[in-house]
Amino acid sequence: MPDSRYLLPIPIPGFPNALIVAIIAPMNVAQTNLGLAQLLAYCRRFADANAGPDGVAPTPARGLAVVRALHPGELQVAVQKPVIAMLLQGRKQVLTLGTSFEYAPGEAMVISADIPTVSQITRASIAAPYYALVLELDPAVLRALSPAVTERPGEVQPVRVEPIAADVTDTALRLARLLDQPEALSVLGDGLLRELHYWLLMGVHGAAIRALGAPYSHAGRIGRAVDILRRNFARKIRVEELAEAAGMSEPAFHRHFRAITTLSPLQFQKRLRLIEARRLMLAEGTQIAQAAHAVGYASVPQFTREYGRLFDASPGKDIRLSTAAVRARSTEPYS
Numbered sequence: 001m002p003d004s005r006y007l008l009p010i011p012i013p014g015f016p017n018a019l020i021v022a023i024i025a026p027m028n029v030a031q032t033n034l035g036l037a038q039l040l041a042y043c044r045r046f047a048d049a050n051a052g053p054d055g056v057a058p059t060p061a062r063g064l065a066v067v068r069a070l071h072p073g074e075l076q077v078a079v080q081k082p083v084i085a086m087l088l089q090g091r092k093q094v095l096t097l098g099t100s101f102e103y104a105p106g107e108a109m110v111i112s113a114d115i116p117t118v119s120q121i122t123r124a125s126i127a128a129p130y131y132a133l134v135l136e137l138d139p140a141v142l143r144a145l146s147p148a149v150t151e152r153p154g155e156v157q158p159v160r161v162e163p164i165a166a167d168v169t170d171t172a173l174r175l176a177r178l179l180d181q182p183e184a185l186s187v188l189g190d191g192l193l194r195e196l197h198y199w200l201l202m203g204v205h206g207a208a209i210r211a212l213g214a215p216y217s218h219a220g221r222i223g224r225a226v227d228i229l230r231r232n233f234a235r236k237i238r239v240e241e242l243a244e245a246a247g248m249s250e251p252a253f254h255r256h257f258r259a260i261t262t263l264s265p266l267q268f269q270k271r272l273r274l275i276e277a278r279r280l281m282l283a284e285g286t287q288i289a290q291a292a293h294a295v296g297y298a299s300v301p302q303f304t305r306e307y308g309r310l311f312d313a314s315p316g317k318d319i320r321l322s323t324a325a326v327r328a329r330s331t332e333p334y335s
Helices: 030-050 138-149 166-176 182-202 206-213 218-231 239-246 250-261 265-284 288-294 298-313 316-328
Strands: 054-057 064-069 076-080 084-087 091-096 101-103 107-110 115-123 129-136 159-163
Touching: 030 054, 030 064, 064 159, 076 265, 084 091, 084 138, 084 166, 091 107, 091 129, 101 107, 101 159, 107 182, 107 218, 115 250, 138 159, 138 182, 138 206, 166 182, 218 239, 218 250, 218 265, 239 250, 250 265, 265 288, 265 298, 265 316, 288 298, 288 316
Parallel strands: none
Antiparallel strands: 054 064, 064 129, 076 115, 084 107, 084 129, 091 101, 091 115, 107 159
């Protein structure tokens, strides 16, 4: 299932707004709209019954979750895993790679690389919550499917927002219908997840996500190093270890890692540490020094400096702002 600490980090009060917005054409195919309405109904029912405090409702299907938000949020920082996020209700804005993408119901954002993002849910309310169906892309499934899928020409973009294709909607709907039928899901779920990956490979996102399943592509090899960083971010990791996992020389590894993630390996690890420390402090009430040590910092002053650079507030100020925002929302009327 998607890891909620990276999928939906805690909001950042006071972070500067994004400037560039990509305008995406709305979808207007009646049959697809009907399928999306049905998909929303199933996802709403599941999320309303199962969403945790962070708004994430993991499903029994591998890598699939429904995200719900009852209020617009402040900007959120993440190191995003490769995913497809199908927006069913509300609106969201995501800033990455120097561009801000805004997407609406009926549109999907595909992120095909491990990249840093800053995002914000811009439309949500108690009466009309934000709902999105999010699937982590599985390199093993993509690798198994790739030989059977004709490679289609297209521009390789690590982030794209497009209308949700009819075949993707249909497959997601059949999968959503099984979320409250565990026995049927255990038999049919893997096949439907495989089919969903197939339609993504066949669509406009295919050129970008195909590389995730190619073990000897640069994306596939860097992905092995990223997995090590995600699993072990709290310990000191030598670049030699990461380069060896990627099967590259150190200079080539540094070059390709930055080209794919936009960060150096050290910056990537540091961001993972700070995001997890923030989650520990704001979601679990961990003390500042304890959170710093838990994610691998030996020096609390160094942690405080780097935290402030990323989140635009010291840990103490961030905790106070977050607490005040939660209290303000708890007094909002039903709207």
